[in-house]
Amino acid sequence: MSPPPRLRTATPARRKPARASRRAPRPAVATLEMVARAAGVSPSTVSRIINGTAAVSSERRLAVERAIARLDFRPNPAARGLASGRSMTVGVVTQAIDSPYYGEGLRGIEAHLQANGYAPLFMSGHWNARDEERALAQFAARRVDGVIFFAGRLGDKALAAFARLVPTVVTGRRLAGPGLASLKADDEEGARLATRHLAGLGHRRIAFLAGPGDNVDAREREAGYRRALAETGIAFDAGLVAAGDFHESGGLQAVNRLLDRGARFTALFCANDQMAQGACLALARRGLRVPADVSVVGFDDLPGSSYTIPPLTTVRQSVFALGECAARALLEMIGGRAPRLALPAVELVVRESTQRLRA
Amino acid sequence: MSPPPRLRTATPARRKPARASRRAPRPAVATLEMVARAAGVSPSTVSRIINGTAAVSSERRLAVERAIARLDFRPNPAARGLASGRSMTVGVVTQAIDSPYYGEGLRGIEAHLQANGYAPLFMSGHWNARDEERALAQFAARRVDGVIFFAGRLGDKALAAFARLVPTVVTGRRLAGPGLASLKADDEEGARLATRHLAGLGHRRIAFLAGPGDNVDAREREAGYRRALAETGIAFDAGLVAAGDFHESGGLQAVNRLLDRGARFTALFCANDQMAQGACLALARRGLRVPADVSVVGFDDLPGSSYTIPPLTTVRQSVFALGECAARALLEMIGGRAPRLALPAVELVVRESTQRLRA
DNA sequence: CTGAAAGCGCTTACAG
DNA sequence: CTGAAAGCGCTTACAG
Numbered sequence: 138m139s140p141p142p143r144l145r146t147a148t149p150a151r152r153k154p155a156r157a158s159r160r161a162p163r164p165a166v167a168t169l170e171m172v173a174r175a176a177g178v179s180p181s182t183v184s185r186i187i188n189g190t191a192a193v194s195s196e197r198r199l200a201v202e203r204a205i206a207r208l209d210f211r212p213n214p215a216a217r218g219l220a221s222g223r224s225m226t227v228g229v230v231t232q233a234i235d236s237p238y239y240g241e242g243l244r245g246i247e248a249h250l251q252a253n254g255y256a257p258l259f260m261s262g263h264w265n266a267r268d269e270e271r272a273l274a275q276f277a278a279r280r281v282d283g284v285i286f287f288a289g290r291l292g293d294k295a296l297a298a299f300a301r302l303v304p305t306v307v308t309g310r311r312l313a314g315p316g317l318a319s320l321k322a323d324d325e326e327g328a329r330l331a332t333r334h335l336a337g338l339g340h341r342r343i344a345f346l347a348g349p350g351d352n353v354d355a356r357e358r359e360a361g362y363r364r365a366l367a368e369t370g371i372a373f374d375a376g377l378v379a380a381g382d383f384h385e386s387g388g389l390q391a392v393n394r395l396l397d398r399g400a401r402f403t404a405l406f407c408a409n410d411q412m413a414q415g416a417c418l419a420l421a422r423r424g425l426r427v428p429a430d431v432s433v434v435g436f437d438d439l440p441g442s443s444y445t446i447p448p449l450t451t452v453r454q455s456v457f458a459l460g461e462c463a464a465r466a467l468l469e470m471i472g473g474r475a476p477r478l479a480l481p482a483v484e485l486v487v488r489e490s491t492q493r494l495r496a
Numbered sequence: 497m498s499p500p501p502r503l504r505t506a507t508p509a510r511r512k513p514a515r516a517s518r519r520a521p522r523p524a525v526a527t528l529e530m531v532a533r534a535a536g537v538s539p540s541t542v543s544r545i546i547n548g549t550a551a552v553s554s555e556r557r558l559a560v561e562r563a564i565a566r567l568d569f570r571p572n573p574a575a576r577g578l579a580s581g582r583s584m585t586v587g588v589v590t591q592a593i594d595s596p597y598y599g600e601g602l603r604g605i606e607a608h609l610q611a612n613g614y615a616p617l618f619m620s621g622h623w624n625a626r627d628e629e630r631a632l633a634q635f636a637a638r639r640v641d642g643v644i645f646f647a648g649r650l651g652d653k654a655l656a657a658f659a660r661l662v663p664t665v666v667t668g669r670r671l672a673g674p675g676l677a678s679l680k681a682d683d684e685e686g687a688r689l690a691t692r693h694l695a696g697l698g699h700r701r702i703a704f705l706a707g708p709g710d711n712v713d714a715r716e717r718e719a720g721y722r723r724a725l726a727e728t729g730i731a732f733d734a735g736l737v738a739a740g741d742f743h744e745s746g747g748l749q750a751v752n753r754l755l756d757r758g759a760r761f762t763a764l765f766c767a768n769d770q771m772a773q774g775a776c777l778a779l780a781r782r783g784l785r786v787p788a789d790v791s792v793v794g795f796d797d798l799p800g801s802s803y804t805i806p807p808l809t810t811v812r813q814s815v816f817a818l819g820e821c822a823a824r825a826l827l828e829m830i831g832g833r834a835p836r837l838a839l840p841a842v843e844l845v846v847r848e849s850t851q852r853l854r855a
Numbered sequence: 856c857t858g859a860a861a862g863c864g865c866t867t868a869c870a871g
Numbered sequence: 872c873t874g875a876a877a878g879c880g881c882t883t884a885c886a887g
Contacts, residue, residue: 166636168880179858184882194856211637215577216880219863224574234606234618235599237799243593247620256634259593259618261606275615277525278570385803414803421805440596444744444773446780446805527864538874543866553872575864578879 167208228276245460327483328361339494340404348408388415410435432491447489526567587635604819686842687720698853699763707767747774769794791850806848
């Protein structure tokens with residue numbers, strides 16, 4: 138594209154005209170200097186008042202505040218960032234801005250950031266390290282004050298290296314270092330809860346749809362499944378486990394494979410809700426009713442999961458809270474404080490896709 | 497919060513030290529001046545090369561390009577924005593960053609913007625004019641080069657006024673003016689397609705779950721429903737229409753109301769997929785099978801709608817494409833060109849929630 | 856408590 | 872084709 142022309146809001150780098158023409162068109166936005174002139178003080182003073190960076194006599198303060206209001210002055214963030222070295226902006230590497238799972242987390246991030254005067258800059262990583270790296274590079278170039286790395290595939294090493302330059306909090310893995318903090322839900326505990334719920338209902342043949350093997354959450358969920366089996370005295374049966382990919386289609390295919398190879402089960406724990414949804418469709422197609430013939434539990438509690446047919450029993454970990462906590466921790470780090478890394482506990486949400494095993 | 501301390505990436509407003517200490521810690525990022533020095537040219541020349549803003553002798557160009565690569569130089573956007581009046585940033589007012597419906601559109605926007613060197617700044621309007629106004633004010637303060645107003649409730653007047661300051665494209669309504677363009681899917685046509693599909697299957701008693709009355713899309717979808725009825729010689733029956741809110745819960749309640757008042761219908765067209773999902777649950781609870789007892793059609797084709805039980809027949813309007821087109825149109829406006837405002841046509845996606853009326 | 860001045864890292868008329 | 876210089880709109884040491 139050819140370079141775009143200037144906008145009406147532009148502030149061209151042009152020398153001031155020797156003398157302003159009478160009735161020059163009012164510029165689109167006020168500058169600090171205009172406020173200072175209107176209030177009869179120096180720009181420094183206006184800056185100090187805006188930033189609360191020094192005590193100022195109350196009369197001046199009043200005059201300045203009135204001028205700000207009258208001119209509807211809003212500091213230019215670019216100028217501010219350039220002068221102060223702070224951009225009041227936080228980069229967020231999100232894997233897919235439209236993910237039903239992560240979306241809520243972005244909202245949590247946005248809410249907390251906004252409440253503290255920061256603005257999020259979202260960039261999609263598309264679940265591949267190259268795009269993630271590109272996003273980080275862009276963020277560095279834009280001089281963000283910090284970065285939230287919401288899940289993703291980039292290696293721990295690369296992340297740690299980046300964090301030395303820009304304070305970073307990463308989600309979905311456990312990792313720490315200079316400028317780096319992490320936040321991780323207790324996926325194993327959630328999976329344990331889910332599986333024990335099924336066992337408590339009398340089920341002994343509990344199948345499991347696993348997530349991608351290179352995903353930490355997925356692995357921990359499998360660990361929780363196995364731990365719960367052990368705790369309830371059920372022998373692990375590899376024939377009841379099928380690999381999935383966290384998508385509906387993967388859940389559907391996994392159930393088909395399970396059924397095709399003659400696996401017999403009365404309950405099914407899926408490593409996430411999307412797979413559970415696909416699994417339910419596969420079961421329905423095979424004439425198996427949920428929960429009459431097989432009880433199904435998911436994981437995540439997606440927004441839509443209380444309206445599936447039947448409404449899905451699942452494990453909730455508030456992704457909104459995850460986003461909020463990540464943002465909070467990051468701002469704490471930016472502020473030079475120790476980040477609080479606690480997350481709300483995971484909990485089981487019992488709905489209508491599970492029932493007691495009929496004798 | 498107390499003002500955060502400077503970051504490692506900061507560029508503090510401090511006088512240069514009288515003499516640099518030997519072995520000063522290498523600054524986190526290179527500046528244009530460093531590149532210029534390394535390449536033995538003036539900063540102006542480096543700037544011109546980067547911006548392709550003037551012809552430069554190829555030897556210099558080579559030297560500069562090498563210096564840029566070696567120092568991994570990336571222009572500081574804040575400085576750039578301040579000097580040029582262009583921020584290379586576009587504000588996007590999104591209603592809910594985690595909406596299953598709009599998410600895909602944000603991806604479309606992001607993709608097109610990124611491909612053209614722009615970065616999106618997302619801000620949630622939460623479906624209320626006050627937050628939307630706040631977002632616009634923030635965008636103006638941040639000196640974005642343009643704004644995409646993705647649906648929303650703000651009045652046409654206010655939007656038109658804003659667009660005089662910053663080029664704006666709005667979706668979900670028809671509106672034009674200085675600096676303002678709009679993009680609107682043909683909702684009426686989509687609804688007409690859906691209803692005619694049902695009529696074509698032999699259904700005569702086709703109920704309708706309407707969306708919120710203050711929503712343009714919702715109103716157009718109702719208009720399409722009525723037009724299709726007229727075209728196929730079916731009398732409109734107000735008793736077969738129930739008000740909804742575009743959410744699952746609203747769809748569920750609307751069906752309950754319909755059934756409670758004894759409405760009889762063999763088909764149901766819902767103004768969006770989320771309501772269709774709630775409607776299906778309500779029908780299931782009343783012992784009505786989809787599609788055996790009632791055929792159901794939705795609108796939007798959400799990512800999950802091919803995995804509902806049964807997979808939902810619906811109307812697709814590519815929201816991704818909508819986002820892309822909006823971004824394209826905006827960049828065209830920013831570039832002083834006439835925006836292209838065409839959108840891909842809506843289409844009916846027939847799946848398993850509809851079937852021919854049994855005699 | 857307050858102002859004058861330098862500086863942040865760029866872009867771009869201006870003058871060769 | 873190229874450089875020196877001014878300017879964008881702020882912040883902040885420095886010096887009262």
